[in-house]
Amino acid sequence: MSRPAPADVRTVACIGAGTIGGGWAAYFLARGYRVVAWDPAADGAPRLRHLVQQAWPALTDLGLAEGASIDNLEVEPGLAAACAQADFVQESAPEVIDLKRTLLAEIDAATPADVVISSSTSGFAMSEMQDRCAHPERTVVGHPFNPPYLIPLVEVVGGRATSPDAVAWASDFYRHAGKSVITMDHEVPGFIANRLQEALWxxxxxxxxxxxxxxxxxxxxxxxxxxxxxxxxxxxxxxHLAGGQGGMAHMLDHFGPSLQSPWTRLVAAELTPELRDAVVEGCEREAGSRTIDDLVAERDRGVIAVLRALGRA
Amino acid sequence: MSRPAPADVRTVACIGAGTIGGGWAAYFLARGYRVVAWDPAADGAPRLRHLVQQAWPALTDLGLAEGASIDNLEVEPGLAAACAQADFVQESAPEVIDLKRTLLAEIDAATPADVVISSSTSGFAMSEMQDRCAHPERTVVGHPFNPPYLIPLVEVVGGRATSPDAVAWASDFYRHAGKSVITMDHEVPGFIANRLQEALWxxxxxxxxxxxxxxxxxxxxxxxxxxxxxxxxxxxxxxHLAGGQGGMAHMLDHFGPSLQSPWTRLVAAELTPELRDAVVEGCEREAGSRTIDDLVAERDRGVIAVLRALGRA
Known part of the structure; x- marks a missing residue:
């Protein structure tokens, strides 16, 4: 089996060197990995080096892993040569479905069997993209947020042909690399955070x-x-805190009807008893042993820290 | 004229002592104002004092204004007595339209002529609430965010019968009191931030x-x-930054079509040339002389400061 343990990954292939691919390359370099990158554009290599250099002061400021260096970046002239060396592949090509399907098949053909291939796609399901791969079972989505070298979140989800092992491995690997991981058990268009920010947008x-x-x-x-x-x-x-001591239960029971106000163009979810209970129980589970007062104090400390950090206190 | 200059306000009446009213009281006390409060509940006074005491460590930590003290809080047994002393009134009653209409009329009758009366309502338009007031021209919405003692934003907007002077005065007063003010020139249900967070919610x-x-x-x-x-x-x-060096123009021109993806239940705005230009020009205006690289560097410094402030760097 050519798949290393998540902690044993040494070389990450970054395929595509736009804002996201470049951000991933910078992040993996800062965490001490060797990065082999490929981009089809004529100016791909200098653009990637610019992106990495732009991110490097921030990453240095946050603290580099032992051995981390921009010198561990190699830009390969060919896709196959980059993938052949990889213990893990992060694909960050433009959001064009046919391009992604073809590219993933090429990556799949060039990457050692069992090595996990993860796509940065922000909108496509892996089920739509993996069908031309000979080994689709090792393809996952690992969706980051811009800039990937600073925002911790990665949403991990497999496609129909993905093995649960690959999803678990990718989640472990990203965590080992310092990311905050949400592992989804089924595909949702736009994943979670994107749907939420998309609604706002x-x-x-x-x-x-x-x-x-x-x-x-x-x-x-x-x-x-x-x-x-x-x-x-x-x-x-x-x-949960807007409801005062009554928490989310009070909030939903008292302000639920105002959900039907025509405030936004988004039709509100019907507040069934089941939904009400799911939301209340979720908040209570998330709060754990913390009381409303504990959560208020935590929030206040946090907001003050944020205000102060931004020079606005 | 009984309306003081915004800088000369000494006494603020806080009407309603729930989470928002209590938060306002704590904020005004911390900024050095005298606060006279009223709440109809039997346990209104002790609950208000609990809320203020809960907020006080945070406010002390951020730095109190000269002379600021919890001792400058007085809870009045009657609404009229509280309003009679006020240089400014902040109403934070429950979100029930008939209650608000009646209460604002009572406040209006008890408050010196010309003193500005501001409602914390998070959803009603002042035009709906001011109709029973003898002096509706001095009634405005001053919509805060929870907790009002930490979150700077206040959205200020008048109703049909509100004088532009009162809107300008309230905006000046809130700014003088340390708030970040958005003055809206016409009523929009849910104002701005609420509509956005409501879509997400x-x-x-x-x-x-x-x-x-x-x-x-x-x-x-x-x-x-x-x-x-x-x-x-x-x-x-x-x-604007997700579009790389091309900014919002690149973003809208290239990713605009994916707006039509069924990611959320909210039907997308039609991306007309006019909307495209309004968004691009707005971003360019907001960016001012800052290049995309400047904005990326600012964002990175900010996110790092936030991560570090929250102990997550």
Whole structure:
């Protein structure tokens, strides 16, 4: 078996050197990996080196892994040569489905059997992309957020032909490499975070289109408003606290009807008893032994730290 | 004229002492104001004092204004007595339209003529609430975010009968009191930030209802994903950078069609040339003299500061 243990990965192939692929390359270099990269563009190599150099001060500031160096980056002239050396492949090609399907088949053919191939796709399901691969069982989605060298989240999910082992291996590997991983047990278009930010983004476009807010007002409303809470507590815990001591249960039982207000263009979910209970129980599970007061204190410490860190306290 | 200059406000009346009203009281006390509060509940006074005490360590940590003290809080047994002393009134009653309409009329009758009365409502338009007031021209919405003692944003907007002077005065006063103010020139249901976070929240409920994500996955996807960028750069600038050197123009011209992907339940705005130009020009205006590289460097510094502040670097 040619698949190394997640902790034994040494060489990562980064296929595609745009903003995301370059960001991944910088991240893996900073974590001490050797990176072999390939991009079909004539200026792919210099562009990749620019992206890595742009990210490097930030990564140095955060602390490099032992042995980490920009010198561990090699740009290969051929896709096959890059993949042949890989203990793990991160594909970050443009979001064009036919391109992805063809490219994944080429990567699959060139990569040692069993080595996991992960796609950065932000919207396609692996089931749509893996069908031309001879070994689709080792192909997964590993969806990062821009910039991949700073934002911890990676959403991992397999396709119909992916083996659960490959999904588990990729999740372990990303965690070992310092990422925060959400492993999804089935494919959802847009995964999780993208659907959420996409809903916000679509609403923002509607507001600009309707003359309800300017671009600047939209950004200020987030950076100086709910955006300050979101690195600390997600939208669910945020509303758990908006309900006061009664938490999410109070929130849903009392403000649930206002969900039907025509505030956004998105039709609200029907607040069935089952949904109500699932949300309340989820918040309670997430809170664990922390009381509402504990969570309020945590949020306050977090928001203060964020305000101070940004020089706005 | 009984309306003081924004800088001369000494006494703020906080009407309603729930999570939001209590948070406002704590904030105004920390900024050195005298606060007279009123709440109809039998346990209103002790609950308010609990809320203020809970917020006080955070506010002390951030730095109190000269003379600021919890001792400057007085809880009045009657609404009229509280309003009679006020240089400014912040109403934070429950979100029930008839209650708000009646309460605002009572506040209006008890408050010195010309003193601005501001409602914390998160969803109602002032035009719906001010109709029973004898002096509706001094009623505005001043919509805060939870917790009002930490989150800077206040959205200010008047109703049909509100005078532009009152809107300008309230905006100046909140700024003087240390808030980040968005002054809206017309009423939009849910204002700006609420519509945006409401879109995200509705999508989250849909995902839970459909079994696509758990409450914990939704929160983690935001706290460890896009939520880390949002205190630094709002959703528009975020996508301006997702487009690489081409910025928002590249983003819309190349990824615009994928807006039509069925990622969320929210129907996408039609990307007309006018909308495309409004968004691109808005981003360029917001960026000002900063290049894409400048913005990337700013974002990276900000995200690193946030990660470090939260002990996650």
């Amino acid at each position: 679509r609403e923002a476009l509607h507001m600009v289109a309707a003359g309800e807010a300017t671009v600047e007002q939209i950004d200020l409303s987030i950076t100086d408003g709910p955006g300050l809470r979101w690195p600390v507590q997600g939208p669910m815990l945020t509303f | 509705r999508e989250a409920l849909h995902m839970v209802a459909a079994g696509e994500a758990t409450v914990e996955q939704i929160d983690l996807s935001i706290t460890d994903g896009p939520g880390l960028r949002w205190p630094v750069q709002g959703p528009m600038l975020t996508f």
